[in-house]
Amino acid sequence: MRRVEPVPSSAPASRGPAGSRRVRPAAVGAAVLLVLTAAPADALASESGIRGHCARVDRLRVPGAERQQVDCLDELTTAGTVASGHTDPADWAGLTPKDLATPRGVPGIQLDGYFPDTSTTDTNHGWNHDAQFVIRLPDHWNGGLVIAGAPGTREQYANDRAISDWVLARGYAFAATDKGNTGAAFYRDGARPGGAVVEWNERVTQLTRAARTVVTRRYLRPPTRTLATGMSNGGYLVRWQLENHPELYDGGVDWEGTLWREDGPNLFTYLPAALRSYPVYAAGGDGAESARQDLLDAGFPAGSEFLWPYHHHYYWDLTQRIYREEFDPAFDGATEAGTPYCSPGTPACDADYDYASRPGSVHDAVRRVSLTGRIGKPLITLQGTLDVLLPISKDSDVYAGMVRDAGRGDLFRYYRIEGGTHVDSLFDGFPDKLRPMVPCHRAAFTALEDWIGRGHRPPPPSRTVPRPDGAEPHTLLTDCRLAG
Template sequence: MHLRSLAVAPLLLATVLAVPAAARPGTADRIRVPGVEHTVSARLADLTTAGTKLTGHTDPDDWAGLEAPNTTTPSGVPGIQIDGYFPDTSTTNTDHGWNHDSQFVIRLPDHWNGGLVVAGPPGLRKQYANDRIISDQVLARGYAYAATDKGNSGPEIYKDGDGPGDAVMEWHRRVTELTVTAKKVTARHYGHTPRFTYAAGLSAGGYLVRWQLEHRPDLYTGGLDWNALTFTADGGLLKSLPPALRAYPRYAPVPHAESAHAAMLAAGYPEGSEPQWEWHHKKQWDLLQRVIREELDPDYDGPTEGGAPLCPEGTGPGCDTDYDFVARPRAVHKAVERISLTGNIHRPLISIQGTLDALTPPAAFGDVYHRMVAATGHAALHRYTQVPGGAHTDGLVALDKDHVRPMLGDFMAALSELEAWTRPTPSTSS
């Protein structure tokens, strides 16, 4: 999901970016992007955040808190950036003053390695969320890069669409749409289509990777996910979050209640992640429970939208702390099944999972999906690695420097492994 910063601040602040500068004639302005409603292109001296944060071609608020303190990323990658949006009717994304969803960014480095990486953002963020942890990294390796805002963003995504699950289902459609388009753009720009295309993402972005490899494997060479969210028919977050919302308030006082601690561990939250619990309780568990529940089960709290924040256990009908997915009507279970993964991937996938992840803990997410893939008979297509000390995002290192360590290096090592696994060697290439 998403982490804005460790300071207490309003969540998901709207940032209006400067409209990217006009492209030089004869270069970026000649690039046509099929199927879009609006684009603005620019040739940039540096497509990485070292350059784009100075020129208004990224949103630092969108990627704030996703990396460990003092992280350095590559820079000095010249090329062309295309910003724009596909036809859409919702308006949660205010970037560039466009007030238009289904925004995207495509980056085309001058020195291309023949590959394309496509990403969706974690949590409720937008198209620039992965700029530090994915875009900078892959651009430095020569990849073209494309990212989408998933078609809706922010804490009221449930207002997009006509029925339960519509907003989440749009996420998948927008990733597919951008992948198809980005392939056409790279073909026109470089003279041939990408020789290898990877889907990559963190958290909800990892969920998108898995969905694409299950449903649109024809578009990809492989995928790479990091602490991926996994919606499953038994509830996913709607099953794992309420126990934490109930137990943590009993655990928080000092001395900690042993029964509450045992309840947290029984719900899958890893022992050793305790220093992160207060932050997650204030910032993520409750927010995400209410947003996802409102998207999939809007009748639970009647006419109220998004429930009551941090309502105490036993408050009464409509309190998300008391939510019991198993007891909900069949229609709710059908809505969850609609967005659920199956494990039936058809392209190579590497998953990395932090052992101290207290939002999508291994026992309830990473381990579960690995078993799902094996159950479909595709175990040979899935490599699953648990990273000791990894939290849900690298920004959480600041909460527990003695035990939590960054995972960005593991993510990039996994990309190298995926490349070696899926790209033909010189002796076998055509």
């Protein structure tokens, strides 16, 4: 008899800065230690050996990983991993509507670990080590693998509710990474400006190669299709991977990916306008209408005004300061990430930031992570028309033009989702004005499946998908029709 155990970890559970529960070591709680009888190679290659619960768990090694732990779980979706400690609810908080259904009934193997790295901002499992990953291998596999990078500055579990649960229930293996640095001080990583974001792309490439090998070892054949998907910064990673490493993927779904372009538009060409003009607009009075027009001119969509207070409070200021620090740390001298909520005229205030006038070294740093539109595999992009963090006219509308200009339009579809915004949790507060993006992402994902397989049916033509008149919230949460 041979006992198969995870790589041991003596680290206790840890808590995040706000007291949120961090993932416990995966050997704790519901993690199951398997007792297997050693079997000949031909038996392991048999149908039962491949398809049995957590079969071949003792053969799994993540290439290049410095540390890994492997657990056999009765449930790989958040219906089970929340209780067992194999996800971190704080990592995906605020990304999905509260009433999003949670699938269940997906037993299989979860691998957690990290690749060699020098930064320590990811505290999951008590490891205090970046370049962490999660790989999930369902017992009942459909032959596919889905790769995702984290949105924002979140960690490897950020996609668990929005993406992992659903693709696992469809039979896909799933892998995600923390991108190599996490949290609001991610800019401290990297040897020179832009280096932290450069690492994001490298870590997704690294994980994709490793996950494909793990899948092959588990199921004794390589994945028939490898699909990249993600939201926000995760969507940017999809774009970059299909431009730079199309050989690793069969296609991708980009959910409101961040647009980086050396000459703009980018975050720095519109967020400072929001920081300057929103306080004047919110104060009312004679200057309010002019300030509102400044926001519209910067790209923020008309009709999104009801979302501006939330984004002013939570997103615009912090996003501008920490990303500006990543690409242009000299702007505020020795100060890290500027002065929060400063008024124009304050020394080194991000409300006065003028990207066009900054030194060439800043533009060079942005160029290192810029996109080109030269995708090499089928890509579906979707973004909400009421996105108030990444305005659609300055983001996906532009990227769609870049793809066409690069001569890759035959590999591309673009759906503008009327009433969609950047984070789906806002749908809970404004169900009469918004629509959740998650069902539209799922519709795009199934359209990609049809495009690259199952008869190779092309997706519906690119278009603006209207918000159905009079639609009930429960209908919007489960239905999104991309075709006209």
